[in-house]
Amino acid sequence: MTYHKRGEKGLNIRDIAALSGVSVATVSRVINNNPSVTVKTREMVLSVIQQNDYVPNAFASGFGRNSMKIVGILCTDVANLYYANALSLLEHGLRRYGFDTLLYCTGTLLTDKKGAITALLQRRVDAIFLIGSAYREERDNQHIREAAQQTPIFFINAYIQLPNVYCVYCDEKEAIFNTVKQLVSAGIKDILYLHDMQKWAWAGSQKLAGYKEGLAACGIKENPDLIQVVDYGINTVRNRVTKILAKLDEGSKFNGILASEDVLAIGAQKAVLSQKKNMDISIIGFNNSQLALCCTPALTSVDNMLDTICPMAVNMLNQLFKGEKISSKVVVSATLVERETFRIDKNSHVSKIED
Amino acid sequence: MTYHKRGEKGLNIRDIAALSGVSVATVSRVINNNPSVTVKTREMVLSVIQQNDYVPNAFASGFGRNSMKIVGILCTDVANLYYANALSLLEHGLRRYGFDTLLYCTGTLLTDKKGAITALLQRRVDAIFLIGSAYREERDNQHIREAAQQTPIFFINAYIQLPNVYCVYCDEKEAIFNTVKQLVSAGIKDILYLHDMQKWAWAGSQKLAGYKEGLAACGIKENPDLIQVVDYGINTVRNRVTKILAKLDEGSKFNGILASEDVLAIGAQKAVLSQKKNMDISIIGFNNSQLALCCTPALTSVDNMLDTICPMAVNMLNQLFKGEKISSKVVVSATLVERETFRIDKNSHVSKIED
DNA sequence: CTGAAAGCGCTAACAC
DNA sequence: GTGTTAGCGCTTTCAG
Numbered sequence: 001m002t003y004h005k006r007g008e009k010g011l012n013i014r015d016i017a018a019l020s021g022v023s024v025a026t027v028s029r030v031i032n033n034n035p036s037v038t039v040k041t042r043e044m045v046l047s048v049i050q051q052n053d054y055v056p057n058a059f060a061s062g063f064g065r066n067s068m069k070i071v072g073i074l075c076t077d078v079a080n081l082y083y084a085n086a087l088s089l090l091e092h093g094l095r096r097y098g099f100d101t102l103l104y105c106t107g108t109l110l111t112d113k114k115g116a117i118t119a120l121l122q123r124r125v126d127a128i129f130l131i132g133s134a135y136r137e138e139r140d141n142q143h144i145r146e147a148a149q150q151t152p153i154f155f156i157n158a159y160i161q162l163p164n165v166y167c168v169y170c171d172e173k174e175a176i177f178n179t180v181k182q183l184v185s186a187g188i189k190d191i192l193y194l195h196d197m198q199k200w201a202w203a204g205s206q207k208l209a210g211y212k213e214g215l216a217a218c219g220i221k222e223n224p225d226l227i228q229v230v231d232y233g234i235n236t237v238r239n240r241v242t243k244i245l246a247k248l249d250e251g252s253k254f255n256g257i258l259a260s261e262d263v264l265a266i267g268a269q270k271a272v273l274s275q276k277k278n279m280d281i282s283i284i285g286f287n288n289s290q291l292a293l294c295c296t297p298a299l300t301s302v303d304n305m306l307d308t309i310c311p312m313a314v315n316m317l318n319q320l321f322k323g324e325k326i327s328s329k330v331v332v333s334a335t336l337v338e339r340e341t342f343r344i345d346k347n348s349h350v351s352k353i354e355d
Numbered sequence: 356m357t358y359h360k361r362g363e364k365g366l367n368i369r370d371i372a373a374l375s376g377v378s379v380a381t382v383s384r385v386i387n388n389n390p391s392v393t394v395k396t397r398e399m400v401l402s403v404i405q406q407n408d409y410v411p412n413a414f415a416s417g418f419g420r421n422s423m424k425i426v427g428i429l430c431t432d433v434a435n436l437y438y439a440n441a442l443s444l445l446e447h448g449l450r451r452y453g454f455d456t457l458l459y460c461t462g463t464l465l466t467d468k469k470g471a472i473t474a475l476l477q478r479r480v481d482a483i484f485l486i487g488s489a490y491r492e493e494r495d496n497q498h499i500r501e502a503a504q505q506t507p508i509f510f511i512n513a514y515i516q517l518p519n520v521y522c523v524y525c526d527e528k529e530a531i532f533n534t535v536k537q538l539v540s541a542g543i544k545d546i547l548y549l550h551d552m553q554k555w556a557w558a559g560s561q562k563l564a565g566y567k568e569g570l571a572a573c574g575i576k577e578n579p580d581l582i583q584v585v586d587y588g589i590n591t592v593r594n595r596v597t598k599i600l601a602k603l604d605e606g607s608k609f610n611g612i613l614a615s616e617d618v619l620a621i622g623a624q625k626a627v628l629s630q631k632k633n634m635d636i637s638i639i640g641f642n643n644s645q646l647a648l649c650c651t652p653a654l655t656s657v658d659n660m661l662d663t664i665c666p667m668a669v670n671m672l673n674q675l676f677k678g679e680k681i682s683s684k685v686v687v688s689a690t691l692v693e694r695e696t697f698r699i700d701k702n703s704h705v706s707k708i709e710d
Numbered sequence: 711c712t713g714a715a716a717g718c719g720c721t722a723a724c725a726c
Numbered sequence: 727g728t729g730t731t732a733g734c735g736c737t738t739t740c741a742g
Contacts, residue, residue, distance in 0.1 A: 010505070012735050023713045028737060036711060055505070058477035059414050059423060060735035063718055068414060070457075077443065081645070084439035088432065091460050100474065102425075103458045105446050119455065122413035150365070150410070234648055266649050273651050290436070293589050294621050294649040296628050367719050378729040383721060391727060415719035418734055713742085718735105725730080 011054050020048040031056050071317070072102045072120035074113070075131040081289045086131045086156055086306050093314030099126065108134055117147045127151055127317055133158035133203040152320055154313050157304065158202060159329065166320075168313045168330045170304040172203060172286075173210035175334030179258060179284055179302055180214025182336065182344055188256035188282050189220055192244070194268060195260035196232045207260045207286070226254055230264060237267025238274075245275060256282045256342075262291045265299055269341070282342040297340030305332050366409050375403040386411050426672070427457045427475035429468070430486040436644045441486045441511055441661050448669030454481065463489055472502050482506055482672055488513035488558040507675055509668050512659065513557060514684065521675075523668045523685045525659040527558060527641075528565035530689030534613060534639055534657055535569025537691065537699055543611035543637050544575055547599070549623060550615035551587045562615045562641070581609055585619060592622025593629075600630060611637040611697075617646045620654055624696070637697040652695030660687050 013031075017024040022045060029037045030045040037045075048054075062068040071094055075083035091101045102125060104116040113135060120128055128151055135144070136158045147153060148164040155167040183191055193211045197204045208227070215222045228244070230237050241257075257272075259265035265285030272281050285292055288303035309332060316326045338344060368386075372379040377400060384392045385400040392400075403409075417423040426449055430438035446456045457480060459471040468490060475483055483506055490499070491513045502508060503519040510522040538546055548566045552559045563582070570577045583599070585592050596612075612627075614620035620640030627636050640647050643658035664687060671681045693699060 013737095014735080024736075025713060025715095025738080026711085029712090032737085038711065041711085053501070055473075055476050057479055057735055058474075059418055059479060060718090061737075063414055063418060063735080064737040066718075066737095073458075078433065078446070079436075079440050079443040081434075081436060081439070084436070085434050087458075088434040088460055091433070091458060095459075100478070101458045103428075103442075103446060103456045104450075105443055118410075119413075121410050123455070124412055124414060146408070263649075270651055291646065291649045294618075294646045296625055296651060368721095369719080379720075380722080380729060380731095381727085384728085387721085393727065396727080412719055415734090416721075418719080419721035421721095421734075711742105714740090716737105716739085718737085721732105721734085723730100723732090726728085 011052055013056065016045065016048055016052065016054050019052065020045045067126055068124055069098055070100045070102055070123065070125050071127045071129060072104060072116075072123065072125040073129045073131065074104045074106055074116050074120075074135065076106055076108050076134045078103070078105050081291065082287050082306075083131055085289070086310055089306055089310035090129055090131075090156070090314060093311050094317075097314065097318050110137065114143050117143060121147060121150050125151060126321075127154065129154045129156060129313065130158070131156045133201070136160045136202050138201050152317070154317065156309060156313055157306075159331075161328070166313070166316055166326060166328050168309050168316065169332075170309060170334050171331050172302075172304060172334065173206040173213075175286075175302050175304065176207045176210030176258070176260075177214040177217070178334075179336060180211055181218060183256050183258065183282065183284070183342070184214075184218040184220065186282070186342070186344060189218075190223070190226065190254040191215075191256040191258050192226045192228065192241075192254040192268075193258050193260075194228050194230055194237065194241075194264045196264065197229045204260065211258065230267075232261065232263060234263055234267040234270065237264045238270045241268045241271035242274070245271060245279075255280065256284075258284050260286050262287045262289045262299060262301055265301070265341075266291060266295050269295055269299065284336075284342050288337045292337075292339065300339045300342040301337050303335045303337050305334060308332055366407055368411065371400065371403055371407065371409050374407065375400045422481055423479055424453055425455045425457055425478065425480050426482045426484060427459060427471075427478065427480040428484045428486065429459045429461055429471050429475075429490065431461055431463050431489045433458070433460050436646065437642050437661075438486055440644070441665055444661060444665035445484055445486075445511070445669060448666050449672075452669065452673050465492065469498050472498060476502060476505050480506060481676075482509065484509045484511060484668065485513070486511045488556070491515045491557050493556050507672070509672065511664060511668055512661075514686075516683070521668070521671055521681060521683050523664050523671065524687075525664060525689050526686050527657075527659060527689065528561040528568075530641075530657050530659065531562045531565030531613070531615075532569040532572070533689075534691060535566055536573060538611050538613065538637065538639070538697070539569075539573040539575065541637070541697070541699060544573075545578070545581065545609040546570075546611040546613050547581045547583065547596075547609040547623075548613050548615075549583050549585055549592065549596075549619045551619065552584045559615065566613065585622075587616070587618060589618055589622040589625065592619045593625045596623045596626035597629070600626060610635065611639075613639050615641050617642050617644045617654060617656055620656070620696075621646060621650050624650055624654065639691075639697050643692045647692075647694065655694045655697040656692050658690045658692050660689060663687055 013024050013027050017027045027045055030042050073090055078084050094101055106112045106116045145162050148162055153165040157169040159167045159169055212222055230240050257268045262285035265283050269283050272279055285299045285301035288301040292299035292301040319326050368379050368382050372382045382400055385397050428445055433439050449456055461467045461471045500517050503517055508520040512524040514522045514524055550559055567577055585595050612623045617640035620638050624638050627634055640654045640656035643656040647654035647656040674681050
């Protein structure tokens with residue numbers, strides 16, 4: 001790290017200025033497309049830049065300008081299709097507005113989540129996106145509050161009320177609520193509800209509440225045996241459901257399965273498919289991921305609208321930077337994507353579900 | 356963008372120095388855990404930092420140090436599980452070495468791929484990772500060569516020979532070759548090969564070559580009808596295979612399917628499953644993605660070893676920075692993950708495949 | 711339209 | 727051990 005010497009790292013703006021016989025200010029103007037430069041001068045400088053393969057240093061530039069044109073995105077795990085999808089949508093949107101994306105896969109440990117936010121603050125990112133409700137801590141969100149004092153924070157699919165944080169999410173409680181009603185309208189009244197609670201507490205409890213209230217709204221008494229907390233994973237769910245199916249006759253029975261995640265639904269489906277007897281059980285997943293397309297019969301799934309949420313959040317960021325006022329909370333409704341494991345029309349004679 | 360004034364952006368190192376009654380150098384030392392500072396002074400400064408919520412500017416720091424501790428990662432599409440997986444593995448590895456990850460999802464257009472590389476160069480990233488063979492252009496890789504003059508480039512699962520670029524990949528040709536041999540040993544001699552050629556030309560042709568050579572090695576004459584170029588997508592493949600199955604009797608027949616991607620294999624599986632007659636067709640996918648677990652029967656798939664490739668590449672980067680010599684090319688062998696759609700033991704009486 | 715010069719926040723010689 | 731100070735490469739006022 002020898003100092004006081006340069007050149008090994010390529011040319012800088014000063015070199016280009018010298019080579020073009022203009023000042024650094026002019027070169028800077030050319031680089032930044034500042035109109036107040038003669039066409040002649042501009043082309044001159046440009047050609048010097050070309051010929052010398054000059055690559056302006058974006059950080060020095062952002063450093064001077066006090067904006068790095070970078071936003072940080074946090075998710076617990078990109079290898080999970082849901083986050084990968086959200087990330088993909090956000091990244092594309094942000095790039096269109098000229099922002100680069102700094103990615104942090106934090107896992108679910110609080111210290112790591114905090115660490116990522118601190119690092120992002122040190123990087124002086126222009127904004128932070130938090131994907132999923134894993135970033136809304138149950139107890140103490142002080143670190144979010146503090147971070148938001150430095151830079152705007154966007155929650156994707158989670159809600160929390162804090163200054164300078166903006167939440168855009170899908171109403172998953174309502175989504176489950178409606179889905180339950182649709183199942184019931186189709187004559188499916190005994191619904192096994194599968195969810196993985198341990199993480200993402202907030203979203204999990206929202207969905208569960210939707211299930212319970214949905215049943216209540218239909219005048220159905222909830223059966224505790226039909227609410228199953230499972231570990232995330234196809235096989236664990238498969239085993240669990242297989243066991244439940246085995247003692248079906250003994251007590252609780254069900255003719256529908258609603259899961260808080262496609263993976264769980266698929267695990268359940270495998271359990272059902274492996275039964276000897278040909279059971280007619282409707283299954284509905286959640287997230288409408290690619291996985292829902294891979295299983296056979298293809299999984300009907302609740303779409304939590306990442307396609308609309310993510311671009312929306314990006315737009316909001318842009319408006320914010322333009323100085324416009326933006327809402328601190330926007331919530332969109334989910335959509336049921338019907339595939340082979342449940343169809344509204346096929347299962348009932350009501351073609352529309354009324355509220 | 357008012358200049359010549361500060362404070363609105365928070366404190367800087369000079370403020371902390373003043374508040375602690377020491378010099379900026381000392382504060383810098385404290386921040387960077389430089390041991391040559393009295394415990395007393397250190398704690399003093401630290402407490403001042405704490406009390407004032409001072410957040411050092413990582414860019415100014417990297418700027419001085421001439422390393423941003425950032426690496427750029429390019430992939431064509433994070434929403435694709437394969438890339439998401441690779442990204443996840445790389446990101447984790449890099450973070451352990453203190454690097455942040457700048458993500459670019461470039462798509463497959465050359466201009467966008469070039470643009471991303473240029474942007475990364477402007478960001479002065481410490482290295483660039485390119486995931487997948489989509490970044491190895493068929494004709495002209497001049498931009499890669501030039502970029503590599505500025506910063507080391509790592510290809511993940513692709514090979515190209517250029518100064519300062521390092522390739523770590525899985526020998527997919529060999530993988531397909533061996534798989535064909537295993538199928539044949541199991542008595543499956545008529546193998547429908549499904550691949551999507553249009554993009555990732557290099558990887559695609561490698562695999563195809565593996566298929567052809569595999570057949571040749573087994574003394575089987577290749578049947579052009581059994582080599583199908585398809586578009587990526589479950590349903591398009593499903594339709595294609597359904598058509599082929601329909602006219603099975605007319606000409607070509609097959610009792611095995613080998614696909615260059617799990618998604619294709621799953622599409623084919625759906626076609627097979629929907630046949631009336633109970634067909635015994637072995638299916639093997641490629642990538643060993645989560646999708647392979649979702650379908651029923653679960654898909655046997657070739658694992659191209661991202662789990663070993665990615666950490667390995669990260670290690671190499673680290674060695675490179677430590678000044679050690681690293682190999683410009685490391686290639687690992689694939690592994691066949693047996694699931695329900697094909698089992699070596701079940702299908703043949705050879706428990707081991709000999710070369 | 712162009713140039714001179716003062717920063718941006720931090721690092722690392724070098725001197726004490 | 728600690729302080730002084732000259733940069734890092736670029737932006738932006740302010741004069742001209």
